[in-house]
Amino acid sequence: MKSWASKLYNLWELTRSSLFYVPVIISLMFIGGILLVFRLELSYTEYVEKLDFLYAGSTEDAKTILQTILSALITMTTLVISITMVVLSLSASQLGPRLIKIFMSSRLTQIYIGVFFGSIALTLTLLILLHDQSTFEQPPKLTISCCFLLTFINLFVLLGYVNHVARSGIADTTIERVTQELENSLARLTSSTQDSSQHAPAPSIPQELAQQKRDIYSACSGYIQNIQYPSLLELATKHDLLINIECRAGDYIFSGQKVGAIFPKSHAHADTEINVVGCIDIGANKTGAQDIEYSIRHLAEIGLRALSPGINDNFTAITVLDKLSGVLKKALDKELPEHIYHDEQDTLRLIGRSATKTDIVHSALSQIRDAGKTKPDILYHLIVIIGQINTSLQSKEAKQALVQQVAFIKQHIRDNFHNKEEETYLLNALEKYSF
CATH class of the missing domain: 1.25.40 (Serine Threonine Protein Phosphatase 5, Tetratricopeptide repeat)
Structure with missing residues (x-):
């Protein structure tokens, strides 16, 4: 995997379990959608007037109804968040706190919550539009009707979310999700080639370099989330080095802990050590980017x-x-995966733990x-x-x-x-x- 691709996947691992990003994106889509419908209605008013099944009340009536809807949607969303917290608490006590990530990373969970927050954002946006009556002569019937329809749909979305949460609380469901993630991880990190041989030991440091090393130390504490092996290989080739990394993804290291060595010492300057340490991504939590x-x-x-x-x-x-x-x-x-790398001249440049x-x-x-x-x-x-x-x-x-x-x-x-x-x-x- 390319260095940037590995780093990007690690970032994806850290963000996909958040309940923030997808709901924000859906809310922005809802706001954009209602603004688009409102703009189209202003441009094609004569066609909208022919639709008899749309909202037929006044602007003031619509604002009153929308205020009631907004209050109801906020109450519904508060209920959704409460249900989510209860499920997370039960999951933490029964299955382990680290498995909360499995529930939070469920795309369906994120979409459900996004729909509720998006509905609030849409209704609030429409109320702001209706507040300025100078932009239209007649109330925007189509836009208001779309908001009413979305509110009606939210009732069934709530029912679907309760069913989803109930199923998520079952241990077998969580086990199946973790198993699926594990299978995806194996497919990404392992080769499909069947291997009947013994795991090859790491190559030894050449004798002429063994006594000429510069130890490198971590600058911070945390879990190793990703090691940028392609960047390390490029660095080693550029400066004619052999880099030995003594840790791997998933390990916890503390500030000042030895993480490897550079050979020979005469080619390893202080900035080289900084660059090597910079290729080791460290964070507060473990991720599955490279940790099999x-x-x-x-x-x-x-x-x-x-x-x-x-x-x-x-x-x-x-x-x-x-x-x-x-x-x-x-x-x-x-x-x-074995993190042993040679340059184009087949010279050993990088040894990593696997x-x-x-x-x-x-x-x-x-x-x-x-x-x-x-x-x-x-x-x-x-x-x-x-x-x-x-x-x-x-x-x-x-x-x-x-x-x-x-x-x-x-x-x-x-x-x-x-x-x-x-x-x-x-x-x-x-x-x-x-x-």
């Missing part, structure tokens, strides 16, 4: 909270495991496995999905990571179900998949 584990952690968090003593919802955790099994099968046989398949398996299963270690149904489901995934896997690294999870499951069985019926049940499941 971002949505995996969100999905695992739902399962983890479902298994907490306060909720104790095994069925939700099992649903999460079902979704993770499909995603893991797709991810573990694909080629993960997520491995072991990392993905650990992020997806380890915490749910540990939280469900005393729950036989969770352990059984883990055995089943690991067995099904392992059967058709080609990647040796992924197979080793899954076998490691099975070893932990066996330990949980010995510790919690020794000489119990559950032990025999779970061990039979392990034998079925030849573990």
Whole structure:
């Protein structure tokens, strides 16, 4: 991905979960629409007069009705915001505060709220137009009628929004949304090429450069949201450098923390270090622009909270495991991005850290496995999905990571179900998949 494209996608990740931008755009569209209708009506008054089904009252009557409508729309919008806050509170307590982003990034939610705010803006604009009666001889029947029609439509929009919010509060709906985001992220960040080899280790620093390094340090604290690898490659090629980045997207770094090194030291000046650090975008929150584990952690968090003593919802955790099994099968046989770059002369210029398949398996299963270690149904489901995934896997690294999870499951069985019926049940499941 080009440097500017990666940075733009990171910006998109930060803005798409906001309830501000889409409603503002829709409100501006509504204002522009009512002004356009008003302008057309002034230009073609003789044709509008022939439409008998339009508003036939006076301007003063219209202003009175519109004032009432405006008050009702504000009340309706206040109700919508209240409903939204309740749903967000419930989602935060049941599914995790970080998953509020999933609800807020729903385009349908943003459109619904945009329609309510747009209707208020449209009605207010029309009231301002009607206040100056010198611009027309007769009340703008078509414009007023359009406002009345939109108010009527808002009643059904409110009904649709309540239905949408009710469905959004269901755990399965949130799980499905997170899964869809995860699949989109995998499609964007991974190659469709199947990889049966071991994850290639990062190349070593050439011996002649190893002792000639200049460490680079972060200038601020926060989560790494995006690393502009194309810009770093261009910088390294221009100044005849080898840059080693020791962090990756999703890591938290503090001010003054070492983030990498530049080789050789004689080519690395202070401004070069500033330029390198400037290619690492840091913010207050994680994003999925380059972090392949971002949505995996969100999905695992739902399962983890479902298994907490306060909720104790095994069925939700099992649903999460079902979704993770499909995603893991797709991810573990694909080629993960490796941030190793050479210039046109095939000279090594940039070494970056990459997520491995072991990392993905650990992020997806380890915490749910540990939280469900005393729950036989969770352990059984883990055995089943690991067995099904392992059967058709080609990647040796992924197979080793899954076998490691099975070893932990066996330990949980010995510790919690020794000489119990559950032990025999779970061990039979392990034998079925030849573990």
